Amino acid sequence: MTPIVPDSEYRRPVSRLPALARDLAMLARFDRPIGWWLLFWPCAWGVWLAGVGLQLPMVAWLLLGSVVMRGAGCVYNDILDARLDAQVERTASRPLAAGRVSRRAAWLWLGVLLAAGLLVWLQLGWPARLVALASLPLVAAYPLMKRITWWPQVWLGLVFAWGALVGWVEVGGARWDVLAALYLGTVLWVVGYDTVYALQDREDDALIGIRSSARRLGRRVRAGVAVLYAGALSAWAAAILLLRQDWVALLALFPAAAHLGWQVFRLRPNAPEGALHLFRSNRTTGALVAAACLVVGNA
Numbered sequence: 001m002t003p004i005v006p007d008s009e010y011r012r013p014v015s016r017l018p019a020l021a022r023d024l025a026m027l028a029r030f031d032r033p034i035g036w037w038l039l040f041w042p043c044a045w046g047v048w049l050a051g052v053g054l055q056l057p058m059v060a061w062l063l064l065g066s067v068v069m070r071g072a073g074c075v076y077n078d079i080l081d082a083r084l085d086a087q088v089e090r091t092a093s094r095p096l097a098a099g100r101v102s103r104r105a106a107w108l109w110l111g112v113l114l115a116a117g118l119l120v121w122l123q124l125g126w127p128a129r130l131v132a133l134a135s136l137p138l139v140a141a142y143p144l145m146k147r148i149t150w151w152p153q154v155w156l157g158l159v160f161a162w163g164a165l166v167g168w169v170e171v172g173g174a175r176w177d178v179l180a181a182l183y184l185g186t187v188l189w190v191v192g193y194d195t196v197y198a199l200q201d202r203e204d205d206a207l208i209g210i211r212s213s214a215r216r217l218g219r220r221v222r223a224g225v226a227v228l229y230a231g232a233l234s235a236w237a238a239a240i241l242l243l244r245q246d247w248v249a250l251l252a253l254f255p256a257a258a259h260l261g262w263q264v265f266r267l268r269p270n271a272p273e274g275a276l277h278l279f280r281s282n283r284t285t286g287a288l289v290a291a292a293c294l295v296v297g298n299a
Contacts, residue, residue, distance in 0.1 A: 008032060009280075023095040024109050027078060028071030034280045035074070038193070039160055040066035041286030042186045046167025049182060049239065049293035055171060058123075062167060065120035072113035073139055073159075079106050080143040088204040128170035135162040150216040153194040154187070161186035178242045185235030192228035192260075193282045195221065196267065199275040221269045229260040236289065240296050249299070252292035259285050 008014060008031040014022055029035050043062040047055050078085065078096045085097035095101040101109075121129055138159045145152035164186050168179045191213065198205070198214035199221065205212055217224040233253060240249050263278050263285075 009034070019100075023101050024105075027075050027095045027101060027106060027109060028113060029074045030067075030071065034283055036063075036067040036070040037283045037286060038190070039070045039163060041163075041283075041290055042161050043163030043167040044290045045182060045186070045293045046164040046169075046173065046179070047171050048290060049178065049243070049297040050168055050171045050173035051243075051297040052171045053298060054294075058170060061120050061123045062163065065117060066163065068113050068116040068120065072110055072117060073142075075106055075110045075113065076140075077143045079103060079110070084208060084210065087208045088201055090200055090204070124166070124170055128166050131169050132162075132166050135159060138162070146210050146212060148211075150211045151191075151213050152211065153191045153198065153213040156194050157187035157190035160190045175243060178239045181235050181239035181242060185232040185239065188228050188235060189232035189282075189285070192225050192232065193279055193285075195225055195228070196263070196275050197279040199269060199272040202272065219269070222264065222267050225267060226264045229264060233257050233260065236292075240292070244296060244299070249296050252295045253289070256285055256288035256292060259288055 008026070014025055014031045017025060025031055040063050043066065044059055047059055047062070078094055081091075082094075082096040082103075085091035085094050091097060096103070096106055121132060124132065138155065142152070142155050142159055145155040149155075161183050164183050165179065168182075173179060195213040195217065198212040201210070202212070202214050204210075205215055213224070214221055233256070236253055236256075237250050240253065241247070243249075259281070263281060266274070266278060268274055
């Protein structure tokens with residue numbers, strides 16, 4: 001039986017798939033939906049903070065795009081990182097690293113996912129299409145960043161926050177200062193939660209020379225995550241105040257702030273086994289910020 005990777009959320013459904021389908025699903029991380037939620041939520045924030053209502057058909061397309069493009073990004077990342085993944089305990093059982101899927105099959109699968117992404121891209125207007133295309137160099141370069149910088153999480157932040165730009169432009173958001181604050185806050189949030197995620201691999205990364213913010217911060221990782229989350233909340237608060245000029249509107253952010261504070265309180269840098277749970281809890285953070293954007297943008 002094909003091994004199921006340790007951090008799979010859908011172990012039973014994935015285990016029932018035929019071997020090739022199972023490996024392709026795991027290669028695209030379909031068994032770990034947290035990634036596409038984290039990519040999707042900023043898209044929704046950009047739409048809903050612009051004050052154009054729910055826009056459910058467009059939001060649904062953006063969700064589908066997040067699923068397939070996150071999958072494509074994971075396949076591309078694994079193609080480049082197969083040898084490194086084979087040296088890390090948590091990733092050694094990934095299909096490419098374990099040799100169960102060939103590089104040729106992985107490239108073909110990547111093409112299928114990109115074709116699905118093209119379908120979503122065609123649903124956008126031309127301004128949003130151009131904004132989405134502008135993210136591709138960042139996406140292509142991301143897997144290389146952990147080889148050349150201690151802060152690859154910043155690069156990931158630029159990529160995973162990009163959906164806010166796409167959503168905002170697609171619905172005709174007019175306040176670029178609001179969008180800039182929203183984007184900055186989202187980048188800081190991504191750097192924070194990906195630092196938490198990187199705690200799982202600190203020992204293996206040190207052995208094979210992979211750099212990360214978790215390694216760079218060392219014993220100060222908890223304080224570092226707290227500063228990043230505080231920066232995210234401050235930037236989101238600035239976006240709200242720029243839009244509404246009403247301090248009461250900041251109450252909409254309180255649930256998200258409480259949730260991020262809970263994460264920092266629970267974070268144990270020397271107990272990385274809990275890092276995955278805290279990382280995944282950012283799905284809730286995304287939903288809470290989405291609710292704030294919907295309330296503030298459409299009040």
